Amino acid sequence: MTTLAGTRTLLRLGLRRDRVMIPVWILLLLSSVYSTLAGYAGLYKTEAERQKFADGVNDQASTLAFYGRLHDTSVGGLTAWRMGALGAAFVGVFCVLLVIRHTRAEEEDGRLELVGAGVVGRRAPLTSALLLTMVANVALALLVTAVLAKEGAAGAVATGVGWIGAGAFFAAVAAVAAQVSENARVARGIAVCVIGVSYLIRAIGDASSGPGG
Amino acid sequence: MTTALTVSGLVKTFGRTRALDALDLTVAAGEVHGFLGPNGAGKSTTIRILLGLMRADSGSAELLGGDPWRDATSLHRRIAYVPGDVTLWPNLSGGEVIDLLGRLRGGLDRTRRDELLDRFELDPKKKGRAYSKGNRQKVALVAALASDAELLILDEPTSGLDPLMEEVFQECVREERDRGRTVLLSSHILSEVEALCDRVTIIRKGRTVESGTLTELRHLTRTSIQAELAAPPEGIGSLPGVHDVAVEGTRVRLEVDTPQLDAVLRRLTQVGVRGLVSQPPTLEELFLRHYESDGASDARMEKANR
Numbered sequence: 001m002t003t004l005a006g007t008r009t010l011l012r013l014g015l016r017r018d019r020v021m022i023p024v025w026i027l028l029l030l031s032s033v034y035s036t037l038a039g040y041a042g043l044y045k046t047e048a049e050r051q052k053f054a055d056g057v058n059d060q061a062s063t064l065a066f067y068g069r070l071h072d073t074s075v076g077g078l079t080a081w082r083m084g085a086l087g088a089a090f091v092g093v094f095c096v097l098l099v100i101r102h103t104r105a106e107e108e109d110g111r112l113e114l115v116g117a118g119v120v121g122r123r124a125p126l127t128s129a130l131l132l133t134m135v136a137n138v139a140l141a142l143l144v145t146a147v148l149a150k151e152g153a154a155g156a157v158a159t160g161v162g163w164i165g166a167g168a169f170f171a172a173v174a175a176v177a178a179q180v181s182e183n184a185r186v187a188r189g190i191a192v193c194v195i196g197v198s199y200l201i202r203a204i205g206d207a208s209s210g211p212g213g
Numbered sequence: 214m215t216t217a218l219t220v221s222g223l224v225k226t227f228g229r230t231r232a233l234d235a236l237d238l239t240v241a242a243g244e245v246h247g248f249l250g251p252n253g254a255g256k257s258t259t260i261r262i263l264l265g266l267m268r269a270d271s272g273s274a275e276l277l278g279g280d281p282w283r284d285a286t287s288l289h290r291r292i293a294y295v296p297g298d299v300t301l302w303p304n305l306s307g308g309e310v311i312d313l314l315g316r317l318r319g320g321l322d323r324t325r326r327d328e329l330l331d332r333f334e335l336d337p338k339k340k341g342r343a344y345s346k347g348n349r350q351k352v353a354l355v356a357a358l359a360s361d362a363e364l365l366i367l368d369e370p371t372s373g374l375d376p377l378m379e380e381v382f383q384e385c386v387r388e389e390r391d392r393g394r395t396v397l398l399s400s401h402i403l404s405e406v407e408a409l410c411d412r413v414t415i416i417r418k419g420r421t422v423e424s425g426t427l428t429e430l431r432h433l434t435r436t437s438i439q440a441e442l443a444a445p446p447e448g449i450g451s452l453p454g455v456h457d458v459a460v461e462g463t464r465v466r467l468e469v470d471t472p473q474l475d476a477v478l479r480r481l482t483q484v485g486v487r488g489l490v491s492q493p494p495t496l497e498e499l500f501l502r503h504y505e506s507d508g509a510s511d512a513r514m515e516k517a518n519r
Contacts, residue, residue, distance in 0.1 A: 002286040009316050016309070017302050110300045114353065117264050117294035117366075118317025121286050 006120035010128035013115075014102055015135070022136045025094050029087065030143055037079040037151070050078060057081075065207035076151025080159045089199050091140065091163045092170035095133050096191040099174035102129035105184035126178075130171060137167035170195055215242040216275075217364055217395040218263065223272035225258055225419075232258045234419035235272065240397055240412075245390050247410035248399040249500070255419040256399040257297065260368050263397075264294060277364060290319050293357035297369035297399075299349040301341030307352045308337030314356035326359040332381050346373035358385050365389060365396045371405060383408055403500060415500070435468040437492045438477070443485030452477055463487075 015022075044050040050073040057063045057070045070081045103126055106112045112125060145160035170191065177190040218240045225233040233255045240246040250256050261267040263276055265285030274281050279288050301310055315321030330337055335351045344352065350373045357365055365386075371379050386396055386409050400406050406413060407427065414424040423430060435456065442463045449465065450458040454473030459466045469477045481489075 005286050006317055009313070013302075013305075013313055017304060020304075110296065110298060111302065113261070113264075113266060113296055114294075114299065114314065115317060116266050117289060117292065118314060119286055119289045119319055120317060 003121040003123040004127055005124060006115075006118060007124040007128045007131070010115065010120065010124055011131050011135075014128060014132040018098070018101075018132070018136075022098075022139075026136070026140045026143060029090060029094070029140060030147060033079065033083050033087065033144055034147055036082050037075065037147070040078045040082075041075045044075075044078070047073065050075070053078070061207045064209065065203040068202065068206045069209065072155065074152055074155070076148050076155050079148065079151065080155055084159060084162060085199070085202060087144075087159075088163055088166035089195055091137065091167045092195040092198075093192060094140075095137055095167040095171040096174040096177075096188060096195065098133040098136060099129050099171050100178055100184050100187045100191065102132060103175065104178040104181065104187045108184050126175060130175060133171045134168065137164055137171070140167075216240065217242045217244075218274070218276045218397070220259065220263070220274045221272060223259065223262065223274060224270045225255075225262065225267070226270055232419055233262075233269070233272075236416060236419055237421045237424070238414050238416075239424070240395060242395050243390070243393050244411040245386060245396040245398060245409050247406035247413040248397055248416070249401065249403070249406060249413055250399075250416040251401060254416045256416065257368055258419075259416075260294075260366055260397075260399060263366065264292070265289075291363045292366060293318065293360045293362035293364075294366045295350075295353045295357045295368065295370040297372055299353040301344065301349050301352060303340065303342035305341050306338055307335060307341070307344060307348070310341065310352050311337065311356045311359070314353070315360065318360050318362065320361075321356065321359040322361065326355060329355045329358055329385070332385070333378060347375065347378065350374060351378070354382065354385075358389065363394060365394060367396065368399045369401065370398070371400075371402065379405070431471055431493070434471055434498050436471050436474055437466075437468045438481075439466045439490040440464070440481055440486055441488035442481065443487060446481070446484050449477070449480060452480060 040050075044053055054070045054073045057067070066086075067081060068085050071077065072080070106115075106125065115125070141160035141164045144163060145156045148156035148159055173194045174187070174191040177187040177194075178184075181187040181190060216239055218238070220236060220238040223233050223236040223238075224231070236255060236259060238248070238259065248256055248259075258267070262269050262274060263281050265281045265288070268282050276288055277291055281288065301307070305313075311321075311326060315326070333351045333355060335348060335355060339348075341349070350370065354370055357367070367386075371382055374382060383405070386398070389396060396409075398406065398409060410427065412424070412426050413430060415422050415430075442465060445463055446460060446465050449455060449460075449467065452473070453476070454470035455477060456468045456470075457466075465481075467477070
C-alpha cells in the first residue's frame with residue numbers, strides 16, 4: 001500500500017531517536033510499581049493486617065476517589081489497586097507525549113517536510129508514531145506483568161492488559177488532538193486534559209459507590 | 214524540449230491570504246532553473262505543492278510526467294529535496310540522517326556520499342544539536358546530491374553557507390547538470406542564480422512576472438557606461454533609450470537600455486573614445502526595477518483609492 005510506504009523506516013527512526021527516553025520512562029514506572037510492592041510487603045505482613053487496611057480504604061470516600069475500590073487484599077492486589085488507576089494515567093501521559101512528539105511536533109519543527117519529500121506514504125508518519133507508541137506501551141505492560149507475576153499471575157496479567165488499554169486509548173486521543181490542533185503544545189494540552197477528565201469521572205464513580213459497597 | 218515540470222495557473226490560499234495567484238512555471242529537463250522572488254512571494258508554497266506535501270486550490274501541476282499529489286510516493290523516488298531551513302533530530306548524527314534520507318528515497322551512492330562529505334568539510338559523526346545552521350544545510354545537501362534523483366528541488370539551499378562552501382555548492386550543481394539532471398533552484402541570492410541558471414522565473418506576490426533565459430531578461434535592463442572621450446559629447450542625452458546622463462567635460466556617464474546599446478556606442482566612437490568602462494546589467498538591477506515598478510504602481514493605486 002503506497003499510503004503506508006516508508007512506515008518501517010520511520011519506525012526505526014523513532015526507536016533510534018527515543019533510545020534513551022522510552023527506557024527511562026519504562027524504568028521510572030516499573031520502579032514505582034516495584035517500590036509500592038516492596039513497601040506493602042514490608043508494611044502489612046499478614047492477611048489480617050491487609051484486610052484491616054482494605055476496610056479502612058473502602059470506608060473512606062477520599063481514598064476511594066483517589067485510588068478506587070480495593071478488591072483484593074493480597075500484596076499484589078494492594079499494589080495493583082494503588083498503581084492501577086494512577087499508573088494508567090501516567091501510562092496515558094507517556095503515550096500522549098510519544099504520539100505528539102512524533103506527529104505534530106515533527107511537523108511543527110519542519111522535519112516532517114524533510115522526511116515527507118522521501119518515499120513516504122501519506123499515512124506512514126502517523127502510523128509509525130502509533131506503532132512506536134504501542135511498542136513502548138506493550139513492552140512496559142509485559143515488564144509490569146513480570147514484576148507483579150509472583151504475587152499472582154492473573155492479577156499481574158490484568159494489570160498489564162489494563163495499562164495497554166489505557167495507553168492505546170490515550171494514544172488514539174493524542175493522534176486526534178495532533179490532527180485538530182496547530183501546534184504541539186496545544187495538542188498535548190488537549191490530550192492531557194482528556195486524561196484528567198477521565199480520571200475525574202472515574203474518581204466520581206468510585207467515590208459515589210459509597211463506603212463498604 | 215522535454216519538460217521536467219509544468220505548473221500553470223496555480224492558486225493556493227491560506228485563509229484570506231492568496232499565497233499563489235495563478236502562478237506559472239516551466240522547467241525543461243536537464244536545465245538549472247532559477248526560481249526567484251522576494252521572501253513571501255510563494256516560492257516555498259509552490260515547492261510544497263510540487264512535492265505533494267500540500268494540495269493546490271486550483272490550477273494544474275505536472276512533475277516528471279506524474280501528478281505531484283496523486284503520484285507523490287512514486288515520484289519521490291526520482292526527486293531529491295533540500296529545504297531552506299533544515300532542522301535535524303537533536304540526538305541523531307549527521308551521518309545517520311544522511312543515510313536515513315537516502316533510505317527513504319531508496320538508496321544513495323556511498324562513494325559519492327563520502328566524497329561530498331569531504332568536499333563540504335562536514336563531520337558526519339556530530340549530533341544534530343551540535344551542528345550550526347550551515348552544517349545542517351550541508352547534511353541535507355549531501356543527502357540530496359548523493360542520491361540518483363533525476364530532479365533536484367533546492368529551496369534556498371545556501372542560506373547559512375559561507376562563501377567558500379557556496380563555491381563548492383555551485384561546482385556540485387554544475388556537475389549535476391552535466392550528468393543530465395534537472396535542478397529547480399529557488400533563491401533570492403542573485404549572484405548564485407546568475408552563476409548557475411540557464412533559465413529564470415521571477416515571481417512576486419504569487420504570480421509569475423518574468424520567465425526566460427538570462428540573456429532574454431537582460432533585454433529588460435540597462436547597461437551602464439563610463440567613457441573618456443576625445444571631445445565633449447553633444448546631444449547624447451537625446452538619443453532614444455539613454456538615461457541618467459552626466460557629462461563633465463570630456464567624461465560621460467550614462468545608462469542605456471540594452472537594445473539601444475549599439476546606437477549609443479556608435480555615437481560615442483564618432484566623437485572618439487579614449488577610455489571605456491561598461492557594466493553588464495546585473496540580475497540585481499533587473500530585480501530591483503521589477504520591484505520598483507510594482508511598488509510604484511501599488512503606491513499610485515493607493516493614492517487613487519484615497
